[in-house]
Amino acid sequence: xxxxxxxxxxxxxxxxxxxxxxxxxxxxxxxxxxxxxxxxxxxxxxxxxxxxxxxxxxxxxxxxxxxxxxxxxxxxxxxxxxxxxxxxxxxxxxxxxxxxxxxxxxxxxxxxxxxxxxxxxxxxxxxxxxxxxxxxxxxxxxxxxxxxxxxxxxxxxxxxxxxxxxxxxxxxxxxxxxxxxxxxxxxxxxxxxxxxxxxxxxxxxxxxxxxxxxxxxxxxxxxxxxxxxxxxxxxxxxxxxxxxxxxxxxxxxxxx
Numbered sequence: 001x002x003x004x005x006x007x008x009x010x011x012x013x014x015x016x017x018x019x020x021x022x023x024x025x026x027x028x029x030x031x032x033x034x035x036x037x038x039x040x041x042x043x044x045x046x047x048x049x050x051x052x053x054x055x056x057x058x059x060x061x062x063x064x065x066x067x068x069x070x071x072x073x074x075x076x077x078x079x080x081x082x083x084x085x086x087x088x089x090x091x092x093x094x095x096x097x098x099x100x101x102x103x104x105x106x107x108x109x110x111x112x113x114x115x116x117x118x119x120x121x122x123x124x125x126x127x128x129x130x131x132x133x134x135x136x137x138x139x140x141x142x143x144x145x146x147x148x149x150x151x152x153x154x155x156x157x158x159x160x161x162x163x164x165x166x167x168x169x170x171x172x173x174x175x176x177x178x179x180x181x182x183x184x185x186x187x188x189x190x191x192x193x194x195x196x197x198x199x200x201x202x203x204x205x206x207x208x209x210x211x212x213x214x215x216x217x218x219x220x221x222x223x224x225x226x227x228x229x230x231x232x233x234x235x236x237x238x239x240x241x242x243x244x245x246x247x248x249x250x251x252x253x254x255x256x
Contacts, residue, residue: 042147056114064102064119066191076103076153079193083136087125098179099136100186100193107158121186
């Protein structure tokens with residue numbers, strides 16, 4: 001009986017988890033992001049207005065590398081995009097103003113055709129500590145701003161035009177919260193895109209001076225371990241343990 005209860009509980013949890021993962025913009029490996037269509041729509045519309053005589057294509061390339069360019073290609077790096085992430089394991093969501101987007105651009109002047117390859121760097125969930133990298137979703141107004149900056153860079157580097165202005169969006173303002181580089185895909189690949197403000201450094205120095213020294217039995221990386229004992233997997237684990245204890249007690253009393 002106890003195992004039937006556990007099986008039913010596990011099945012219900014899996015069904016519930018599957019529902020939420022589809023609702024929270026989870027993308028299986030190898031498929032396009034949910035915002036890919038919006039990116040392309042805005043890019044094509046704006047390029048048609050900026051360069052109507054040329055044909056441009058936008059390609060999502062998750063294998064794009066920073067400063068690794070084929071001959072004739074140009075690079076533009078957006079360091080402070082704003083995006084929302086959804087963990088596919090513990091359902092935790094978080095907003096980040098430090099999303100990095102890499103663009104590689106190429107223009108074939110003879111064919112009057114160009115291509116842009118794009119990569120949005122992912123982040124790890126710091127709540128459950130899972131090794132799965134999650135993609136971000138963005139608002140349409142943020143995408144429009146980022147596409148405007150991309151086209152400004154494209155006109156400068158591919159067409160040799162000058163005088164363009166980059167749009168400054170809210171996410172590019174100095175942020176007082178510490179960016180966790182150990183959970184950031186861009187940081188792990190050596191892209192430096194976040195520096196703490198002087199105010200934050202002063203606050204950390206003050207906290208370090210007046211706080212107790214860390215216990216030698218606790219590792220320094222404990223804060224960034226991201227182990228959440230209230231996540232769904234842990235709840236299932238504790239529920240199983242509790243039911244097993246009840247079952248053992250019942251069996252012991254029956255035998256007596």
